[in-house]
Structures are given as structure tokens and as C-alpha cells.
Amino acid sequence: MIQYLQNNYEVVLTALQQHVWLALLPVLLGFAIALPVGYLAVRFTWLYHPLVNVCGVLYSIPSLALFVFLPVLLGTKVLSPINIVVALTIYTVALLARTVADGLRSVDPLITQAATAMGYRRFGRLINVELPVALPVILAGLRVATVANISLVSVGALIGVGGLGQLFTRGFQLFYLEPILVGIILSVLLAGIADLVIVLIQRAVTPWARFQRGGAA
Amino acid sequence: MITFDDVVKVYPGGSTAVDHLTVELPTGKLTALVGPSGCGKTTSLRMINRMVNPTSGRVLIDGQDVSQQDEAKLRRGIGYVIQSAGLFPHRTVLDNVATVPVLVGKTRREARTAALELLDRVGLSPEFAKRYPAQLSGGQQQRVGVARALAADPPIMLMDEPFSAVDPVVRGQLHAEFLRLQNDLGKTIAMVTHDIDEAIKLGDKVAVFRQGGILAQFGTPQELLEKPADDFVAEFVGRDRGLRSLSFDSAASLPVQPVSSQPDLELDDAGRPVRWRSAGDLGGVFTASDSLRVVTDLAISSPVGIAVRVDEQGKADGVVRHHDLVDHLLERRR
């Protein structure tokens, strides 16, 4: 395996780079979309159940199906990385919008009431009280979405754009174990590191959560 | 003064929470709103700071209709304490207390300095300032809740079951501290409770509500105990209300017999009572500033049926026998 890495480090590095941004760009986009969507589902309670259902349906669509369906829908080329980014963004939104909504809903109504009674207006209350209190739940969802994205990117290799997934297809075609193993290890490592980074961020921004009952951050 | 002027609240489902409420909560006094669950007491409280808006009628603060005022600004000028404190879990104790001052435009530093003083005022040492609410006991959280409500020095405070989430011993301590605090501050307070004893203990005035949001009686605790308006109030106030109403009567007017009438009472050289020669233990003494309830208790529990009064120096200056006490109560009822 060391031998393989020495001979092919440029290929591996390029694949890794592509993998990182194919996985993380959708996380950022999805998070940015999920925040307002999740909030709306709390603000207008009748939206919550439709949102949960739509998210459930979107999340249950197999990735390969979405990857090959999107070019038809968006008019993009099959080989365009946009398909992967859009598909993973959809998954991220499907996962996070619900998490954001659940997180906001889980805020103790007493806390919200106290904030209102102290004279917070709706937006101030959201930013200063509800979002911070919901943050541990939201960040837990972000961890799941990030790790899932990183492992899903490689399926894209079947339509030609898949970061480390290309090492899998290459190894498979050549009946050659090394690239597959390298790809799996790097993918898992990447997921582990991304997860760890979010945990560290979470510790830093929610120092209070450690003292909550059962809330081992 | 907080005025309810023919206030009605009907919820969308059609249930009437508050039914034509007209009452005035006096300035600088604590008014307890008490009643069984579903009697509209919390709804009434929440109409004061517009957390709930009345279906009809008006709520006025010092003659100003609250519905004419900006909600958020109105609320920033009214302290609010709720059950289990409703503290913000993501903020330190200090920043919880500093919340409203920061909202009304104080700098964070100013607000924190003031918050530190308030913590001291509610009996929390500065070491708690940096902690998060989850690191405090229930009683401590409740103290922080009171400090937070006091932070902007609002003339009015609303309290919704403020002491119901703590155990009875801690509740007793909090009551005592709170009464002391209110003595100093003289806020206009509306406090919701389902506990009639708490209402009687803390309230200058008590408003008893019944199911359907109807005000059953409004008066001082003593009026409630001595002259309940109807069976509902009598039942709600409880069976031993006669005995409890004695807490509001001073022993000052109680006629006593001279100490010399009881040679059985052993005194020390300074004239302080020691024990009954025949029966032993004295069981305690009272002063003229105690309530009739204390005297009654002493007379009942004394082995010889006699309560002993002392002056400020602790010298025995009179005795009261069972039947003297009963005669006095009968006299008083006339």
C-alpha cells in the first residue's frame, strides 16, 4: 500500500481534494438553506409535518438514482460535479431542516416565554436565545450530515465524478486491492477528522452544554 | 397600581379563561392570585405584560392602557419570574441577570457590575456568577430568577408559581428571603400560586379565583380566613382557617394574669421563667408582639395549660390560661 501511495500520490491527492470539496460544499450550502427552512417550520406549525414528510422522501431516494436523475432535471452534463453537489445538498437539507426544526421545538417553552416576557422581540429572541439553546441538537445533526456526505461522494465515481470513489472503480477494473483500500481508509479518516472538527467547534461554542443533564457534548 | 377593568379572555376553542374581571392590585404591595388549575389566574397575570391580550376590557398600569404600549418595551419594564426560573441555559448566571439591562441599552460591563450586586442581594455569593444554570440547585436557580427580574429595577414584578419547583424546606427559606427583599424594595407584585398557604403567607392582598375565570373573593389574607365570601372560598382556604387567622392577630391586646398568681412557675434571679415546678418543661414563651396563634399553640402544648409572656429582657411579666384565651377570642368575635 505504501508502494502504491508512493507511485500514485498525485492521483490520490487530486482525488482527495475533489472529495473534500464535493462533500463539504454541500454541507455549507445545505446548512445555509436548512436554517431558514427549519425555522419556518417552527414559526408556522402547519408546515412542520409536510416538511418532515418531504425531507423523509428526499432522504430515502438512493444516491445513485439522484446522481443520474439530476442531469435530466437540471440540464447539466452527466459528468458535471454540479450534479453531485446538488444531490448532496438536497440530502443535507433533508437531514438538517428537520433537525433545525426539532432543535428549535425542543427549546423549553418556559425559556422562550421568559425571553418574551423580558422584552425580546421575535428576531432577537431567535438569535439570542432559541438558536443558541438549540445549537447542540443542530450541531449533532450537522455531524451526521457531514459524515454521510463524505461517504456518499464516492458513489459519484459511477457517473465519473467521485473523489476517492475513483480509486474504488480503478481498483475494481484492474482487480487491484491497493487503491480500494487506500480510498476506504482515506474516506473514513476524512469523515473522522471532519466529525472531530465539528465536535471541537461544538465544545467551543456551547460550553454550557456539558453541564446539562445527559448532554455529554 | 394595576387595574383590571371588566377584562374577559375567551380562547379560540371557546373556553372562557377570565370572566369579567375587575380588580385593582395596589402599588407597592404583593397581590397573590390563587385558585385551582384552569381558573384563569395565569392568564390574568399574563395579560399584564401582554403575553396574552384580553378579548374585551382593559388592563391599566397606573392608568395607562397596556394595549397602547409597545409589547417589548412594556415587558422590559416589568420583572418576570416563572416556575423553575426559566433561566437561559446557554448563558452564565451573571449574563442571565444582565439580560434586560443589556436589552435596554446598558453596556455589558455596566450590566454585569449591577448583576453582581443583585446576586449578593438575593443571597448568592459571587462565585456563582460564572456558572451556568445547570450547575445550580433548584433553590439557587430560583434566586437567580428573582435577581434577573429585578435587574432593570422595574416597579412591577410578575411571578408565576415562582417557588413551586423547589422542596418545602428550601421554599420556606426562599419565602423568608423574599419577604425581606420585598420589605426593602416595595415593588408592585402580582404572584400566581396554587398554594393558598403561600398566598396567605406572602400576599398583602389575595385574589381567589374559581373555575371559569371568576374572581371569588379579593381581600387581605385575614379577611379571607375570617370571612370567606362563600363555600368555595371557605373550602379552598381550608378547615383550620380559624386557627390560621389567629396569625394575623397580635397578642398585645390579650389580657394577662400577674405572674404572682402562679407560684408553680419557677423563676431565676433575674425574673426569667425556668420551668413549672410540678410539670417540668416550659415549652416556650411569647412576647406582646407575637401573634395569637403562637399564644394558642403555647397554651395548648403547655403541660399545665398556661402560656407565659416575657418582656424584652426575658423577664416573665404575665401568664395566660386556656380559658382566658378562649374568653378573649369570644370577646373579639363579638
Next chain:
Amino acid sequence: MNFSYLFDPEHWELGVPGGFPQLILSHLGYSALGLLLGVIIALPVGLYIGHTGRGSFLAINAGNAGRSLPTLGLLMLMVTLLGLGLLPVLIALTVLVVPPILTSTYAGMRAVDHGVVDAAKGMGMRPLQVLFRVEFPMALPVIMGGFRSAALQVIATATVAASVGLGGLGRLLIDGLAVNDYSRVLAGAVVVAVLAVALDLILALVQRWVVSPGLSGRRVRRATAAT
């Protein structure tokens, strides 16, 4: 969008090799086998860990590890190791469904109110009775949640399995792409998406049926008590 492949009645005839009924059946077949193996392995282990509390480290981390394993890589690794055929694919599918079932079983068991278990013991139930009459039914909503996500994962992965020569609906995607027949790709994508969504729906109904109404607690919104 060209739906001609999808709506060609010839492709819907029963018993035609490569037709939709046959592809759907084989797709469901692999998925069911993978799920079955996964349940056989993960459920007892999860119940044991949840009941005894021993080895919880394994159960907690299985979920994370499982999510981070790249499906395609695992599949291709197995085939490269063991050669083409059903066995390597089944192993890969099983490896993928074990973590969610294991983690959810453990989580469900841990979430069971300790007081209820205590009461059950106090009434004289034996350990196995406590497990099957109290803990398991109470943990079932969470376990079913894990099973549903495992089912979705296995349907998705079975699609990918066409890339290593297996049948199933993935054939339409892989073969369609290979010969630039986008009508066929579209048909495959639509059918597999509908299948996944339908399966999740059915499992949701099953969950509603097997979970005691006393537990499913059709989310009662906390009433802001008007007292």
C-alpha cells in the same frame, strides 16, 4: 425528459429477463437477504448490550463507523477479495446494515425508563420476561427507526451493486449510462426512488402497527396550560 423506456408496456411484462418486475424482485431479494442477515446479527447483540450495559462502547461507535464507511468502496473491496457473485455483495450489504440496527437497538434499550424495568423486576418477572415483555416493546419505536434507515441504505446500496455485475434496478442505471440510453437511466432512477419511498412508507405503517399506541404517543403538543 424521455419517459419512453419507463412507460413501454413490454418492459413491464412478467417473467421477461431485464423487465421491471424481474428487476424489482431481484432488487428486493438482495435487500431482504441483507436486512435479514443484519437483523440476525445486530438485534441480539444490541439487545444484549442494551440489557446488560456491557460493551456499550461498541454499540455507540458502530453507528458512526458505519456511516463513514463508503458503500461503493466496501462493495468493490469485497468483490475484489472474493470474486464476482452474490456472496461478496451480501457481505457488504450486511456490513452496512449492522451498525444502524445495532446502534438503534442499544439506544432504544437504554432509553427505556429505569423505573419501569425496576417495577417489572419487582413484580417478579424473570430477566428474559423483563427483556421481551417490557424492554423490547418499549425500545421498539427507536429500533424500528434504525431498521428503517438500514432498509433505505440497503435499497440504495443494492442499486450500486449493479456496478459489480449484480442484477437489480441498478442495472438500468449502469447499463443505460454505458450505452448513453438516458430514457433507460431515467426509468431506473424513477423506479428505484419510488421503490425506496414506498418501502419506507410501508415500514412506517408496520411501525405504527407493531408499536403500542401507548408509546407512539401521537405527538401531543405541550399545552400552554391556561390556568
